[in-house]
Amino acid sequence: METTQRNVPLTRLQAQQIDLHLAPGVANRLVAEMALRDVSQHQHVHYLSEITGRALQTVSRWVDPDKPGMPDLRSLALLSIQFGVDANWLLGLSAHRTSFRNDLLPPTLTRQLLKKPPPTDWLGPLLAQTTPFAKQSVATMHGQDMAPVILDGSPFFFDATITSVNCNGIYYLQYRGQTMVRHIEIRIGEGVLLRCENPQYEATSISDLDATPDLHILGRVTLVINACRL
Structure with missing residues (x-):
């Protein structure tokens, strides 16, 4: 059965053979973003876990030096938002690092990102941590x-x-x-x-x-x- 291509640049065979260089390209760009923020190498895994909410075991695979894995779609979106860079650059589909376009976000997501956390007593928890060391x-x-x-x-x-x-x-x-x-x-x-x-x-x-x-x-x-x- 013969199918007709509709508005796609690659044939089925070409799509199977193309190498997008996703690994280790994504891992290298994640490391580069953390270097811009002065995150030391031994803190990479904890940092990625903090900004995506993913488990340490999960994010460690993204920057594995031997066999780096790919973030899932939700994590990739969060990485793009947290680092403030376009997801195309993280994936290697853009040759130049471009900023994340907050103005293009759908209204529902914009409201979530701009939602202010409730006011908290930041001094209380800080004093609680330092009390055991007061002497x-x-x-x-x-x-x-x-x-x-x-x-x-x-x-x-x-x-x-x-x-x-x-x-x-x-x-x-x-x-x-x-x-x-x-x-x-x-x-x-x-x-x-x-x-x-x-x-x-x-x-x-x-x-x-x-x-x-x-x-x-x-x-x-x-x-x-x-x-x-x-």
């Missing part, structure tokens, strides 16, 4: 060394009773006359690694922490309050 010391982060985990200007609590490194974690310390925050990793047989969360800064290796007189542990960081400045 600890507080300092302020200076610089982008630990971004995006600790942003520049963000206050953080630290336990000043901890003056030695017994386990991996983020510590407030003084090194060579300067106070700083570093992620300290214990490496068996090698010493310790003082690492920044920001990949633009190099890590520092120390073979023997106890034999380094110019390094003093001021405490272990226990809570960070990050504020996003727009």
Whole structure:
């Protein structure tokens, strides 16, 4: 039985053979969007889960380095809305990154997106989180060394009773006359690694922490309050 094509550019055979490069193209563009927002690699899965409402296991497949999967249609629409980019660009059907057209949305969806959440007591929940740390010391982060985990200007609590490194974690310390925050990793047989969360800064290796007189542990960081400045 012979069918007649109506307003379609490809034949059935051509449609079967065309390669849209959806994988890993979509994954690469999702990673690029998160890089624009300073989302570190180890936070990719949690970030995608937060902005789409999907489970961690589901979104992890979208950015799997070996076999990336495709978001479902609802998730793709949400990614387009949340990132503010045209879905055609996310899919690779557009060579240029174009902004999401809010003005073209149907009225029902526009009303949902513009719906304001009910007013909440934001100070109450914040104080509830900080109450258990009220007796600890507080300092302020200076610089982008630990971004995006600790942003520049963000206050953080630290336990000043901890003056030695017994386990991996983020510590407030003084090194060579300067106070700083570093992620300290214990490496068996090698010493310790003082690492920044920001990949633009190099890590520092120390073979023997106890034999380094110019390094003093001021405490272990226990809570960070990050504020996003727009």
